[in-house]
Amino acid sequence: MPSTLNIAQLNNNPSPRRIIIIGGGIVGAALAFHLSKAQSENHITLIDKSLEILLGSTGHAPGFVGQLNESPVLTRLAKDTVQDYLTIPGGFEAVGGLELSSTSSGLETLERRQRIAQGAGLPAELLSPEAATSLARDFIHANSIKHCLHFPSDGTANAGVITSYYIHQARARGVDFLEAAVTGFATKKENETTKIATIKTGSGDINSEDSTVILATGIWTSSLICNGSTPVTQVPIPIVPVAHPYTFTPPRARRVGTPYPFVRWLDHHVYARDHGDRDGLGSYGHPPVQLDPTESAIGAWPSGFDQVLSDASSHLKNKTEFQVQGQDTDPEEPWAADKPFNGIFSVTPDNLPFAGRVPDVANLWLAAAIWVTTAAGTAKLLAREILADGEHSTTSEDKALLDALNPARFQGVAADLLLQQSLSKYNDIYNRET
Template sequence: MSDYDIAIVGAGIVGTALAAQLASHARVLVLDRRGQAGSTALAPGYVGQLNTLAPLTELAQRSVAAYRAISGAFDDVGGLEVATSPAELDAMEVRAALARSRGLPAEVVSGARARELAPAFVEGVEGGLHFPSDGTADARVITAAYRAAALAAGAVFVDADVSAIEEGVEGEGTQRKEGMERTEGTERKEARKVTLATLAGPFSAHTLVLCTGVWSGDFLPLPAVSVAHMYAYSAARPRRPRSPFVRIPSANVYTRDHGDVDGIGSYDHDPVEVSADAMRTHTCAVGGFDAFHDVLARALRVLPAHTRVGFEGGVTSEGGADEGGERAERAFAEMRRAREEGQACAFNGLFKVTPDGMPLAGRVRKGVYCAVGVWVTHAAGTTGVLADMILEDLGMGEAKDLELRKALDPLRFEGKADAVEVALRTYNDIPRTLRNFMQDAAP
């Protein structure tokens, strides 16, 4: 049996970033399924730093600073939110003031200037709010860079699916824990050692960190829900001058230039939950597209006709959002083939949402940590906070970012019976439509 100080389960952007931050301090093992297409592989890469929740703004700013230090990881194209009515434009003035109060440059622009900034995506608008320091991140480049840094510092990566976790508890020997649930009435039992069963053999560590994204329900009963979400790519086209990514809050739509194709996503639908049981059959974070054809059609109507035509006749996968296994693998393969051949395509990508929109990142109990519901926008900032916490608990660092730790605490919803239902409802709060801006942005 191989023994490590820290075992991280999940080698997406979160797991690799955490490994890179810890590997120079301890013996780190990272386990992940081979060839898995998790949320990182599917992330479209929009990075808007302003959020009405101040901790998310701070984590996004830290993440952007980290991504800018990686060659080819972050493109400073800026972000643009557009207003389709005078009232919406007035609300953007309040949002701009909020951005500037948090150290983010922001400027309300006219309709003509908005069209000039993003002619492929904007027409017939009242104006917009331009964030010049926002941009787009290439999650695969970032993940590869963090993996290389972790390997250089001595981390070990193993392609293996974790089938079971056994947790040694002080005074009770070794107990097998199905899903690692906590027994009612007990408080954060102290783990001496954790053993992970895989086809590559057993591995043990004194500290365990679960960064398993949409598969987190396999190991921890946390109030985070896997949801389905559509995204589409246009057919290949000639490259054009760079454009900021664009959000159209009144339509719950966002769109961007990916270089040789355009992309569009939409939250304009009721949330579609994918249960933990259904996720166990998924080997990649995609599902069937049948529920999203009308959603895509509505989203495309907000684009200028000369851009909309590029999405026509796109390849989509069949089946319901929660259908997994071989069908999910085929859906991902179809999307990859279509993109390689320059065809338009659309897919259903799965990700986690939490009751308040914040990641669940921190200590579950002594020796056991998690980072769940973490987006690319906040990944580097969140793992920085978590790494400092782990190092402090191991006697290798000092307490830092106590307010952020509190905001990210994965146990903050304990005792709230409706936490899962609330998490599902937050899916429609993600775009924060302009009618909410005035209330949210008020000092």
């Protein structure tokens, strides 16, 4: 999709009601869509370095949407997200989700999660190994598992389809799009108030002093916030990009019958899904690897990931079909989902996103470290807060969610401790007991 305006046009038409969203992945697109639905005088512009190809984490997201989380905040946002995705043609398929274990502690975990799910209004049923195997015969050995929990309303999201839908709908409502690589910011302080005065890009500077600026920049957020030697904010924003291996089987004919649920082996931190014309598998069963992303969210392949995928695939019935030997991807070449790859995504010290106003920069908001699972719910929440006036005023539930996602929640905590806590959460993504 081409730009709908250029930097000169943007600078020549300043508006106090301008909202600039930086980042055109699923989060930025959802924000543009939900902000544009309001009957307001806001002029919304979305900026991304690539309007044609999704270069961020959205572009490689495996699409799992498990609504239950040990955090009630994430559960609420995931439920809201699914309701949004269900309205998008081809956006979401309720194939269900299975969690498997073969240990007594795993059974306790599954029983606890069933109780939490029921309290959250999510259907969840304990199944026999035979019943679970019947739902994903090529994945599961019935004799290798003892305990199974089924979430029938969970499913898989097509992040590319969803993002495209949001962008086209937003564009039809008058949202402008600008292809430009944002490289940093210049701030201005007046009367003890700091603002983002200039958005620096590889194509020129954008005057943003009178604009609301929202960073929906995922894995690049921390580097943009750091802004070289002059941080934009004094508030710590610990969003840590990490490496993550994912692989596929070679292409095959689509299975006949009911689609497989996505499957998680809790004891081994392995997960798999049916992509239609191939199967996919990923693993969190390795020490966290911090990375500095460059042009895309596909990173260099750590040699140790071959063994990680080999170990992970051993838990599946069709283990021999998965490719486990990775290769470096040329960042200049378009990425194709057919080989093992290192998909970079963000972790935080509490596994919660950052969504809200940055307190010491008057016109800066964050919508970052947000996964596909909670993207729409978080975008809707933030849009209501930004538009908070009369009909769109936030509720007490919204305020509680925003408090939990407050960008200033780690103020006063040492940077090295926040990094350590963030990396430790990588192995805790799916609530594994350690």
